[in-house]
Structure formats: C-alpha cells, structure tokens
Amino acid sequence: MRNTALSAMLLLVACASPAVAQISAKEAALNITVHAGTPGEIEGVAQLQRLLERHTLDRWINTNDVVIQSRVIPHSHPVLTLNTRYVGNAERAPNDHAQLSVFVHEQGHWYFSGDRQDATFAAIEALGALHPETPTPENGGARDRQSTLLHLMVCMLEYDAMVELIGREQARALLGASDIYPWVYQRILNDEDNARIRAVMAAHGLNTY
Helix, strand or coil, X not given: CCCCHHHXXXXXXXHCCHHHXXXXXXXXXXXXXXXXXXXXXXXXXXXXXXXXXXXXXXHHCCCCEEEECCCCCCEXXXXXXXXXXXXXXXXXXCCXXXXXXXXXXXXXXXXXXXXXXXXXXXXXXXXXXXXXXXXXXHHCCCCCHHHHHHHHHHHHXXXXXXXXXXXXXXXXXXXXXXXXXXXXXXXXHCHHHHHHHHHHHHHCCCCCC
C-alpha cells in the first residue's frame, strides 16, 4: 500500500480552501491518502473531505490514517481503508450517507482495540450466550462467529453515530437496506435485540459514544 504524492498535493489544495475552516483540529489531523492515484480514489478523497466539512466527526475518530483504495473491501486494520463504491461517476451520483456510514463503522473497530480489548472479548462471550447460533457470511453474518458477534457492537456504534448525523429514519433506512451483514443490522434495528446488545455493552464499559 503506498501513499502517493498526488494525494498529498490534493490534500494541500483542499486544506487551502475557505470551506475547510469548518473542519475541527481533530478532523484536520486525519492523514487521508490514496492507494494508486486512480480518478475514483482521488474523488474518494474529495468525498471524504466534503463529509468532514459537512459533519463534525470528532467523537467517532479513533485512528488518523485513512487510505482510499479502489476494488478493495473496506477494513479497519492495519490501516483504515475505504473503497470507491459510493463515489459518484458519470452514471450515478455519490452516496455520501453510505460512505459516511462505512467511515464511522471502520472507526468503530478501532474503538474496540487497545485498552478496550479485554472488555471486548468478554462482551463477545456474553453476546455469544444470547446468540448461540450465528449465520454464515452467505446468510448475513460476518466472516466467522467471533466477527459476527463483534459486529453486533461495531454496528451499534455505527447506528448511533448515523442517527445523530443524519437522523433516525434515514439511518434506519440506510442500515436496513445494507447488503453487508444484514443479519447483524436486523438485530440492531429490532428493539428487543437492540436493548440486549446495549445491556451487554454497558455491563462491560463499552457504551456508545
């Protein structure tokens, strides 16, 4: 994975624009780079810059390094990486809400890292008792059982962030239509399951932001 001079130039230009005065110091500390410098990746940087100008995201930033890379599954580690799925082109408008949701989702994974790791593993075990059976990836789960249970908490953070950022109805519609981890999002959007997951998180000091 390489950080190109092109991305650095783009960010310097962006930071010189008057609109960036709206960005907080924490947001400005983000190191946003591109993987290969494709047009889609460059537009992805501009899209994320636009989201930072539009929303105050300080509460959901847990890692500063962000890479935009085409044709990759978004992931949090070792470096938070977003793809260009929701970047606009000649055929479709950009889906800023979806990209914002992916950004806070991947930042959420970092919330459960580091000092919270022991509490996270304990909470996963407790969630496993509530959900003795979890689906395969083909049936709406994550790559394995532990990841599916972890995603119950990551997606809860994502849900709460999106409710605050775009409103409850839009957040529910967005996450409810996701083709990634649909079983997990169904649990988040179900009131009883939602309350049980929150109780486990609270019991282990893993409250949402």
